[in-house]
Amino acid sequence: MRLRVLNVKSIRSVHTFHPRRAVVYVPASDKRKIIKSQTLNADTIVLDCEDGVSINKKDEARQNIYELFQNWPDFGNSEVAVRVNSVQSKIYKEDLKAVLGAKNLPTTLFLPKLDTKEEFREFTEELLTIIKERPEKNHKFNLLSYVESARCLLNLHELVRYVLDASTTSENLLMQGLVFGSDDFCADIGATRTEDAKELLYARQYLITVAKAFQLQAIDMVHINYKDLAGLQMQSIEGAKMGFTGKQVIHPDQISVVNEAFSPSQEKIQWARDLIAEFEGHQATGKGAFNFRGHMIDMPLVLQAKNVLKLAEAMPKKN
Amino acid sequence: MRLRVLNVKSIRSVHTFHPRRAVVYVPASDKRKIIKSQTLNADTIVLDCEDGVSINKKDEARQNIYELFQNWPDFGNSEVAVRVNSVQSKIYKEDLKAVLGAKNLPTTLFLPKLDTKEEFREFTEELLTIIKERPEKNHKFNLLSYVESARCLLNLHELVRYVLDASTTSENLLMQGLVFGSDDFCADIGATRTEDAKELLYARQYLITVAKAFQLQAIDMVHINYKDLAGLQMQSIEGAKMGFTGKQVIHPDQISVVNEAFSPSQEKIQWARDLIAEFEGHQATGKGAFNFRGHMIDMPLVLQAKNVLKLAEAMPKKN
Amino acid sequence: MRLRVLNVKSIRSVHTFHPRRAVVYVPASDKRKIIKSQTLNADTIVLDCEDGVSINKKDEARQNIYELFQNWPDFGNSEVAVRVNSVQSKIYKEDLKAVLGAKNLPTTLFLPKLDTKEEFREFTEELLTIIKERPEKNHKFNLLSYVESARCLLNLHELVRYVLDASTTSENLLMQGLVFGSDDFCADIGATRTEDAKELLYARQYLITVAKAFQLQAIDMVHINYKDLAGLQMQSIEGAKMGFTGKQVIHPDQISVVNEAFSPSQEKIQWARDLIAEFEGHQATGKGAFNFRGHMIDMPLVLQAKNVLKLAEAMPKKN
Known part of the structure; x- marks a missing residue:
């Protein structure tokens, strides 16, 4: 057992969003x-x-x-x-x-x-x-x-x-x-x-x-x-x-x-995708707050859904 | 179905206490x-x-x-x-x-x-x-x-x-x-x-x-x-x-x-009225903290009771 | 029944730690x-x-x-x-x-x-x-x-x-x-x-x-x-x-x-004494975080144990 080493000479600090779960x-x-x-x-x-x-x-x-x-x-x-x-x-x-x-x-x-x-x-x-x-x-x-x-x-x-x-x-x-x-x-x-x-x-x-x-x-x-x-x-x-x-x-x-x-769970990610899709449909047809799976949806929930998708994207593919 | 309109020309803002339940x-x-x-x-x-x-x-x-x-x-x-x-x-x-x-x-x-x-x-x-x-x-x-x-x-x-x-x-x-x-x-x-x-x-x-x-x-x-x-x-x-x-x-x-x-419930309002009455009696006869329905009562509870009555008065009569 | 009085003429304020349980x-x-x-x-x-x-x-x-x-x-x-x-x-x-x-x-x-x-x-x-x-x-x-x-x-x-x-x-x-x-x-x-x-x-x-x-x-x-x-x-x-x-x-x-x-309970005091003893042993032999009764112990827990002993000492002997 010994230390695994990378070949690269130097890796620069990258200040992009790194999840720390x-x-x-x-x-x-x-x-x-x-x-x-x-x-x-x-x-x-x-x-x-x-x-x-x-x-x-x-x-x-x-x-x-x-x-x-x-x-x-x-x-x-x-x-x-x-x-x-x-x-x-x-x-x-x-x-x-x-x-x-x-x-x-x-x-x-x-x-x-x-x-x-x-x-x-x-x-x-x-x-x-x-x-x-x-x-x-x-x-x-x-x-x-x-x-x-x-x-x-x-x-x-x-x-x-x-x-x-x-x-x-x-x-x-x-x-x-x-x-x-x-x-x-x-x-x-x-x-x-x-x-x-x-x-x-x-x-x-x-x-x-x-x-x-x-x-x-x-x-x-x-x-x-x-x-x-x-x-x-x-x-x-x-x-x-x-x-x-x-x-x-x-x-x-x-x-x-x-x-x-x-x-975010796969279910939650799917919920977020569906909600955003529904929301964009309603925005197009001019209805504001709307019902989505039995709940009244408004901007805060739309924002939550967007955050879920942002986090899902930032997660490393493995694990 | 149409808008109900008041006859008054203009209603001035009144900054009295308006409950917002x-x-x-x-x-x-x-x-x-x-x-x-x-x-x-x-x-x-x-x-x-x-x-x-x-x-x-x-x-x-x-x-x-x-x-x-x-x-x-x-x-x-x-x-x-x-x-x-x-x-x-x-x-x-x-x-x-x-x-x-x-x-x-x-x-x-x-x-x-x-x-x-x-x-x-x-x-x-x-x-x-x-x-x-x-x-x-x-x-x-x-x-x-x-x-x-x-x-x-x-x-x-x-x-x-x-x-x-x-x-x-x-x-x-x-x-x-x-x-x-x-x-x-x-x-x-x-x-x-x-x-x-x-x-x-x-x-x-x-x-x-x-x-x-x-x-x-x-x-x-x-x-x-x-x-x-x-x-x-x-x-x-x-x-x-x-x-x-x-x-x-x-x-x-x-x-x-x-x-x-x-x-405040009717029961709470009655409790507040009774407590205040009892308190005023005790103040008159010179006893301080006193027992009221099994609890030791002092100034904070008296204050709470007074708040209940103030709120009860401010509530609209209907509803 | 009458007031108990001390013989001492005057007792100076002592600003040592006095527990107030x-x-x-x-x-x-x-x-x-x-x-x-x-x-x-x-x-x-x-x-x-x-x-x-x-x-x-x-x-x-x-x-x-x-x-x-x-x-x-x-x-x-x-x-x-x-x-x-x-x-x-x-x-x-x-x-x-x-x-x-x-x-x-x-x-x-x-x-x-x-x-x-x-x-x-x-x-x-x-x-x-x-x-x-x-x-x-x-x-x-x-x-x-x-x-x-x-x-x-x-x-x-x-x-x-x-x-x-x-x-x-x-x-x-x-x-x-x-x-x-x-x-x-x-x-x-x-x-x-x-x-x-x-x-x-x-x-x-x-x-x-x-x-x-x-x-x-x-x-x-x-x-x-x-x-x-x-x-x-x-x-x-x-x-x-x-x-x-x-x-x-x-x-x-x-x-x-x-x-x-x-x-602190007698059990807690004993726990604290034992933990401190164990800790001092580990410090001497150079191991850092260690297992103590199934838990990983580090500095914060050592500190807690020390506080327990400090409090136990400060308590009046009678109760």
Whole structure:
């Protein structure tokens, strides 16, 4: 078993819409798991330097990622991202040095526990210091940041606006999504996880609201009990219905369940196609709101149908 | 079947408290439905130029409203309002020209998809341009605006404060309520409507909070499946208990169910009267918190009882 | 039956962490109830001058508190706090004069219906005027304020930040917690209390978020039906799982139920000890995320376990 490598010299970051249904964590200190993850074909593989790696394994994790990006690794259809340590931890600097020192640059970074504008400023400055020495000094990384504390949630609107404003000027980061770190959040507010996650409802819905107001992806919490696929399915479907666009995953078995929940069903796609066809017919003949399969249809439902088709098109053909 | 017309020459806008329990949409392009709505005696009839009217019927809708307001139409106890198209659509200007061109002016406007202060500013300027040519240039319209996007929800507190501040100066608009456009909101955040509307809980409760902080009415979402009166009843009662003051309605059959849910019951009114009487007795004899029918009663419950009686008084005698 | 008095001359306010699981109201106008409350050993006894006392008994309530603090009363392990009337009511000034006129000063004040910064400013100025005449002019009172209106909830983030900023300079108040006044809040937004309190979910979760973002305690609503101990237990456990740290209580029978719900169980404490031990072992041997009793454990869960142990240590030994 060894790393699969692509022949291409360098693959440029492409900032087109990339779906992130299953976001799979792989401890970067574990080479065996990294190699296994190359064939998972999940939407996103996150090479983790943070909570999945104990302190005395951090260097090993960084070294593994460095070696990986000395070539351009072949992960099939998967996006390969790196989760560095938080700005508060300070050791994210070591992560960046290793990750950004290899021949190729990852397209996407996951930044945990981003609570304040000041932390983002510090992170971008550190990033710039390293990247400006490289020929790709204008490289723009996709960024997904984490909501993991009450403080972050309270400041989220302001924080996201700040990060996005920064993105439009000279920054090297393009925010694409928000990730809900449910267990750190629970610990922070002193809550206890329950089956239906009632204790997290406001936090999850507010995260969705902020994400969608700025056209960002919203990635739902991990289902920790990785053997309980029925529970995972229920939670995934519920999350998708709430407006989340994907879900964090800690075990390969969870991927297909999550992918299915966050993909529009064939039935839904057909419903959307039929509704749009009917709508265009009615527009032509001049009738407004109309009945479609027993429901009164108006613009919002037409818009929903269009979104379903847009998502269906963006999904990778395989899986 | 023809339009019922009042003999009065002109009816001035009266900004007293008007309950808006059932807010009924009528596509203004459909003369037959308009005429039918004149005898519904719902609290509010909304002549719709927006989502209920297809693009090639918009002119017909405007013409119907214009003709209606050339006389003062007789809608019984109902308030007659007009829902124009959104500021983003630009075509609201055509709506305003038609609606404000007739001999009489409607008392109330419904403004959909109001997301930003800039849109409100644009709307008021357009309104002023038209209205200042009329003798009633100081006419003040009641305004209800819609929450239909994540962006609007995020900015709602600031937006409502801005609109109300504008109202107190030289504006022609007096904001009286917020309306939740659930289907556009769902489409905007990528949510799917479920039976118990869990995906909308935060949005609905935040809307109520902002509305009540500024003494505004809060109008709950449409129950789309208009044949399911049992479901409508459940959703109406739940909405009323959450603090909504009324509900949007798309079919005449829905009106009485909604009216009942948003009216205090005779039993509740009696409870309120008895509690207030008991309270006044205790105040006189100097006892504070007291037992009333097995519950400890203090000021908040007394306040609730007073609100019930105030609402009961404001309800129209019929229906 | 008479007041139990301590021999100590004066007990200084100690701003160490004091758990406030059961927060018990005693109408300060009722001397018999005050005396009874001295042996309850609840975490906090609140001598109430506000809603539990009718207007013509307010002076009696103030006089009782004054007499109580002429000595230092013996309430066992309980903290003795005073709830004054709201700033809006104006009569809080009479409360302060009485309460702060006695030989000893209470360590803690509960301030209801604090909606705005201006009200807080007024309150602190009034307090300063009285306290600066005393030798203990730098006395710092613990403060817990109430969320009882939509307006307060909307401004809560800004309000708490303001109050805490003021605390760090020359003020005599140190905010330690937020208390949810559910019935006043319901009356304010026109909601009706239901069994599962769905109508209050956003308000309660937002209060928790603000409280925890600033390291404050979050005290949940009263369970009004004081005979329904099963219902109280369910609501207490749910509140604790949501992140509340305590609950308001109106009857002595409610105390032990609430104490139990807001204390970590022996089982939970043992779980936390074992997890921490296991974690430290893994850190030593260099494994990161690990399996513990069938669950994948990472930093957030370790953090939760540490919080459980911290709380267990802070609890009074007796119950």
